[in-house]
Amino acid sequence: MCGITGSVWLRDNQCVDDALISRMTDVISHRGPNDSQVWSDREHRDGQGNPMGVALGFRRLSIIDVEGSRQPMGNEDGRVQMVFNGEVYNYRDLRQRLQGTGHRFATEGDGESILHLYEDLGTDCFSHLNGMFAVAIWDARKNRLVLARDRIGQKPLYYSWKNERLVFGSELKSLALVPGVCEQIDPAAIDQFLTYQYIPHPGTIWKGVHKLPPGHFAVLDNQGFRVERYWDYDPSQEIALSHADATSRLQELLSDSVRLRMRSDVPLGSFLSGGIDSSLITALAGDHTATPLRTFSIGFPIADFDETAYAAEVASHLQTDHTRFEVTPDAIDILDRLVWHYDEPFGDSSAVPTWYLSQLTRQSVTVALSGDGGDELFAGYDRYRALWLSQKIQRLFPVHRTPGLGLIQRLPDSNRRRSLIRRGKRFLEAIEQPAVRRYLNWLQIFPESLRASLYTDDFVAELPDEDPIAFLESAWSRSEGRDLVTRASTADVLSYLPCDLMTKVDIASMAHGLEVRQPMLDHRVVEFAASLPVRYKFRGRRGKLLLRDAFGDRIPASIFTRPKMGFGIPIGSWFRNEFRSLVNDTMLAPDAAIHRFFRPEAVSSLVTAHQSGEQNHGYRLWNLLILETWLRQSNEV
Template structure:
């Protein structure tokens, strides 16, 4: 696990190239406190900070092939590196290290861009090919590792974290004028967009081939997309359970490969219980588990402790308070790089700091909700609404076009549903921030509501991919956007903020391929529960009730925001120089705040997202370049 950064800037002297790279790497020491490595030539820089996990003494980077014509800086882990090393050695390649990094240079030699078909892992890397005079920059299938880039005026730069790019004097800080509205509505931005007009996120499952002689010719290309279009063949429950059990055993075993201690991040929910149970099979004497809670009846600690006793792990617990939250929100904003409206980032950061005192790698349960339909309440509600709207669309030729600027009414909502595509309606149902309930929209002006309506249709065209049924389409949208750009960003950046590696065995490529063979009815049967087949799989190992509710470090934001944190939050949102008030109507925001305090609006997560945006604007977006 590392952080990487670099650039192509023709004409830049070698000494200035090295100095600029050093400034970039200084921003991500937390990602790799164990060492650094660079390759510098006039106008070309590749660098990394290393968190040593595999081949502790010999795994430094950059790593080169036999004749030093191909080199790489790499962030992540390749879980099938042992098998790939054996295959490549048999094909005649000579290895100098025992690291998973070296697999990548030889795999590229052997297969060129087809190398991605062979990889099981999480990765972001930059590979220098002097034979073809190009740089190959790539991000893993699901987006577990972030990668940002900028391309302008004949220069190209990339980094694991956006703040690295902001150290370069030629990188524009011009804001994307639509980004705030998209963020405050969906609480994260879809790729390739960031809050900066000229800085982009490389989408999950994509790569950039960058010709060194003409970087402007680089265009992102997909090497993989998750597809649920083929007819499923594991249609009976018992065979699906058996296949899933075997695949999970293999995935967890490979995710445990490390030359340092490995633990499990444990909540009281299904996903982390699954990971812990399978991991315990492979480490029966030494498994350590970690959890955080917030006191009260909803705390994760009691359920996690029960699981720890059941599997016999050495368990560690930390209770957090509103003071802890207040003292850490600036760190959260800084490590996130761009605001992501998931308050569980706080819990993940603190549990990783706890775990770092004992282990260097953590296994976590991210990914199963998008593969096995874990958001059952949301999905069931969306499916019911989309089914009713399908009937309404038959009436569309007889109904007038709705006016997005008109005052909300039942008639306007019905007309809008009749004339809205299923894809656009699905995205509107995924709105998690403002304007909230469409019957009583809050916080946004009529002009912003019109713009949001237009953005919803634009995103629907860009993001939706036809699948075999409606639930499958919802799952792939969540996987491409929410999982890659919210949940996995939070997981990566908070764990890296604590200098610990977070691995996700449920999000293995083989597990995803197996999930694609299982029909929607075995993921989310009528009435629920979600992750039906996964629940049955775990029930063979632990005392697992089939109706266990979804959990995941629930932060008590309403209690804190109406109590001890009310003052700091209100001061931040309504300050004269408030970043949010540069975009929102102050009267409408105040009305939404009053509704929240009275209990008329459940807007705690939206308010957290606005607070995070305030701090991000001050600490990252508006700071001068080095």
């Protein structure tokens, strides 16, 4: 697990010198505190004698082959150079195969298998990798640079191709150091951020700077720059499989995925929230340890947000070496650091507890397993049940005749995390809409009408003629013909999972030099889950049925029936108490940076309505505060 940077330029006056590459590399030293290297070839010329300079930078967090596997790494003759962030879990199988065809390995690490596989297969090599990765390969023989990102988007990779110069890196902050790259904010990105609380790929907050989409590679060569997909699957197709065979296959796939992710030359543990997914992963990981597995949970002094009692129950059942951290989250204290690490506006407030959990876990281990992906793959979210229920209601009677609809909508919001009133209001607000827009209504932070009331006329004029929902609609359309629960979960796998959850975990963990591995997101498990009939995963308002059927004997039965809590913090309360002064000094100040886009009176109205208890705008205010903080930081760069 590491951080990568680099550049290729086709004109000598666009050269990125070693000093700049070193700064680009050092600014992400948190991703790799163990080693730093730069490699360059500034004299390279292509077949026509045109300049094609290249420089690669690398920061290393040593996980496998701790003493070896330094990067940038070259092949036998040095004509192919690579920097790689992530883990290839099937590297031993690949290594054996490659040695059989005559390749000589200089290290014991996983990364070298990519290098030699590329020599044999070119860009087809990426479809043979089981892992999480962002990789850059310079091929002097073919005068080209290849970038690639793993199938699910667990590892980030940003790039900018401008003025015949390509720059790339694991984090945007590396690119921001290169003059002429991060210059102009993209208005569409602001609109997307307020919709989703993240900026969807391939865009970023900066015009002309992009995220390489999951499952894609990019090539820069004599024909120019292009991006291509190397992995795809068809979630519109459902396989005919008996329940017994589905159960057996899931047991085989997930158990093998965990086994592969237990390979490490440094201390390894597991996040344990006490939910179904982390409990199952922890149980399966225990099969591969001779001593009790180290497990970690984090608690808060507010009952609505503390599920560590469930984690303790599972830890006792599995006999793990369990550590419970308790913190009083101080978002004011970490806000600036959080925003700096995420590089662009990112509004998922669960980044705060993820930050603390990663920070504290890193004191004991360098690698942690996580249950991420179980909700999306096996229909675990409450919003899937809401979608299913809304379809039932629509079939029974017209929604505008729902008894008490107007009364419920006029009820005041509650601060309680699982308030039935708040959830009921959100449900009824969307029930008359088409399914995909109904689903977006439950996902979005600022609905379209509220965004419109917030934006200044000048900002509206800057917005392109495109609807932010197009990103979700594109993901939704991939499972055409399937049931609504499958369509929603597929859309989440292709949008929310890489853009929100993977970003949140990668940045929060790597900020502390912690590698997080997610066995549920093995591409074999993802493809298998997508092909299953919905009745195997979801039935009668209950999800994750196949997980229970396959592994129900491994963890306490109560874990499958406990209320789902998620991973949150008391945002609503903070904006009525701890954040009052901060809000007044930033978002409501005369020089507030967000006034560039939003009407001051509209922002003030949101704050007043929330602080008076009239409405709960906690998550909306958090996103505005994140944006305000990011804008202030970006102006200082």
